[in-house]
Amino acid sequence: MSDKVKAAIIGPGNIGSDLMIKVLRNAKYLEMGAMVGVDPSSDGLARAERLGIPVTSDGVEGLLKLDVFDKIDVVFDATSAGAHRHHDEVLRAHGVQIIDLTPAAIGPYVIPAINLESENAPNMNMVTCGGQATIPIVAAVSQVAKVHYAEIVASISSKSAGPGTRSNIDEFTETTRAAIEKLGGADRGKAIIVLNPAEPPLIMRDTVFVLSELADQAEVEASIARMVAKVQSYVPGYRLKQRVQFDVIPANAPFNVPKLGPRHGLKTSVFLEVEGAAHYLPSYAGNLDIMTSAALACGDMMARRRIAAGIARGLQELA
Structure with missing residues (x-):
């Protein structure tokens, strides 16, 4: 063989x-x-x-x-x-x-x-480039606390979005949303993609907002760090842009989650960037x-x- x-x-x-x-x-x-x-x-x-x-x-x-x-x-x-x-x-x-x-x-x-x-x-x-970059973070939070809602924004250089990407924008948002719920463990997900026309081209940047039940913030941050290391094992240019940020959403001032209603708990904000390995594509094409x-x-x-x-x-x- x-x-x-x-x-x-x-x-x-x-x-x-x-x-x-x-x-x-x-x-x-x-x-x-x-x-x-x-x-x-x-x-x-x-x-x-x-x-x-x-x-x-x-x-x-x-x-x-x-x-x-x-x-x-x-x-x-x-x-x-x-x-x-x-x-x-x-x-x-x-x-x-x-x-x-x-x-x-x-x-x-x-x-x-x-x-x-x-x-x-x-x-x-x-899934999609945005899903590959962001859903591991949602899953990391889900390993610590129940996730009510997760929203991701994938910002990529316009130059790294070819005809295939541009013709599949609707599929991108729907597929990524579904995978946020299926693999990320969120009750409700939302995905947004931004094509950035800036010159010189910027590398891929992703924002992940997760609303979960209240949980120990140190445990959530540690779970995210472990997940980032897993992704880095096959995407070396994947990294946190800054430390994880937390906000407590009180029960008397909840967020209204579409189709779920009012939800309170812990809001986790994660900011990522993905630099390409430049094997064939330029390094800004992390997506x-x-x-x-x-x-x-x-x-x-x-x-x-x-x-x-x-x-x-x-x-x-x-x-």
Whole structure:
């Protein structure tokens, strides 16, 4: 059994190209098998071809026709929510593990710092860049106290928001909100994305507001610190911008949470920034780097499981 699993990437744009470089440089159990696009003049396809990676500009159908397809076990989709639905339908029929970097949310939400070890579905959804950055903080508060409401604001450089991001703004907000509740543990969530046109471009900055039941502030801060360290293990540029801030919301002056009504307790405010590793993209594009880093962590885990399953089958056959 090979110690590497071949992976294909659909979408040779900024995200796909950065992910390709990460697989080539940092993957433990994955190796590049193919790069897939729909534009023959794509810079990403040309770059992959120069690196000796099989390419096709005929989309997912072209991938099926490549000689290497029979050896590909993992496919990353870095296209759009609409395109992913078709890709998922085609690839599932071939038993391929799919890792979805679009907001399509066909499969379960996966954030490595929260639930990577516990999920093992044919299609794994990487939520959104804002979700990857902020939901771990909500989950950290949830580990200490019940969370009534969580609101996140993801501010990214306009230059790091490509066509895919811009065409999926609605999906971004809905997918991130749902994941705040599903993975973060909030009764109610809200997500906002801001495209910042500032020059020179600013790195990704995120704000997280969490309203929970009253809890020991030191315990909440310690839980957040542990979660930040977990995310930093696969996204080194992820960090707190300043110390966690707390406000006690008294019962006689509660917040009105939409669809929940008045709530009081502990308000926790967390300010983050994400600096990209600059493997392919500029360092200010932390929003893209955190997605590709999380996807690589997910892909490596899926590959490791496939290798382990292959070894187990081999041992059974020898027994």
